Amino acid sequence: MDLPRSFTIRESGHRIHNPFDSGKLATLGEALRLPPGARLLDLACGSGEMLCTWARDHRVIGTGVDISTVFLGQAEARAGELGVADRVEFVHGDASGYVADAPVDVAACVGATWIGDGVPGTVALLRRSLRPGGMMLVGEPYWRREPTDQATVEACHATSRDDFLPLPETVERFAALGADVVEMVLADQDSWDRYVAAQWLNLRRWLDQNPDDELHAELRAELDTAPARHVRYQREYLGWGVFVLIDR
Template sequence: MDVLSMHEIAEAGHRILNPFTEDKLMLLGEVCRLHPGQRLLDLASGKGELLCRWADAFGIEGLGVDISTVFVAAARARAVELGVADRVTFALGDAAQAVPPPGGAGDATRPHAAEPGGDPGGAGPRWEYDVVSCIGATWIGGGLAGTVALMRRAVRDDGLLLLGEPYWADDTPDGAYAALDCPREVFATLGGTLERLESAGLELLEMVLADGDSWDRYVASQWWTVSDWLRAHPESPDAPAMREYLRAARRTHLQYQRRYLGWGVFVCRVSGA
């Protein structure tokens, strides 16, 4: 059973697929100073809650790209529910391929002329988004630096880059890295995250960080969802993997993750832009 399938089951009841509450998601939109007419590209957009809620509240438009058919379907339904389907579009595809390569054209996940972000004159998509976000999925670029490089190809010179990224507490014990199956070097401390952003050519402007309650609402609320799924599908070939997922998720969250693994969205722009 692959990791994506596990998350599709565990996050079946979630709208926000990161340790962010609704209040923090909307606060992030406020600190980004969003306003009508801005265009946003959301890479690994999940169920599209960020794009849909911000289109509704701030009048933006945009494109979200995600690899999960389950999540893309949910995002499109959410856009209809909130009455913003004329302003936001969700494409199924690899988010890493959703921006054009340097000096070349993008692939089929690029927005069409009829979609938000497309050129109404029919000359093709315009890759000058006001905001480009990758919230909790910097693995699409092989890490923070690689994802920043992807995002910079799609953002206008003075636009914003939003990066959702975990970070280690300063006093994280060695046992946490093994328990969370995440080598120390994959993420940094908060101070180290700032250094990584600056090394990637970015200026940190703002941030909104998760807290213990945010983590609980994201992780702990999955336990009930998975437990219900296991009761409904006891003979599924995926049941053993989901039982282990649930067992490990409870233990690692309570023992290490809630205390030692932070998470936040860092609002940046290109240095000197």
């Protein structure tokens, strides 16, 4: 059970596997006003940057769950680097079935709502680990501009324009699920650039170092088209944000 190797190659240099930079991640942590000792569960935690930096900056205690052995190795190394290994733990497993042993103050799925087959299922999963009055963090794309054709939809990694909603409807959907949106931090075009453009450098370095690898042709073809696709489509049409929810 692991992520495809192409994914870990593409994001091998990333600490944050979403279009957030460290400043936006810090802004989100400050906005939550968490007390020291607050317990956080992060499903599909990637390389654990949220848990590790918030353990350092806000003294939270946390558990991260992810399917990628590569990213979890990076998470454990980061915890050691920041001196928070006694405050966080990382579990290799399928986040779609993970429920905390005891209720947590914050339950998060930041950018991986496929673990619940979409937003409603992910919210339902997070609720299973959350204490009454606790907060959920959901990271989700939305349409900055409504796509005009199917080519734009697919270039934004969607199969249908209905896969995402405009921002107002995204917020309204959380209300329809019985939750108040109490905070949000949104990506901008610069943070999208930092996330996506870093993938191109990772790919190019890997291609130069691995000319005989079986993935070389596939990833070479990806790098041929990815920069133009990003600036033509994703950068203009696709937004992304973390929405903070408390059940009504």
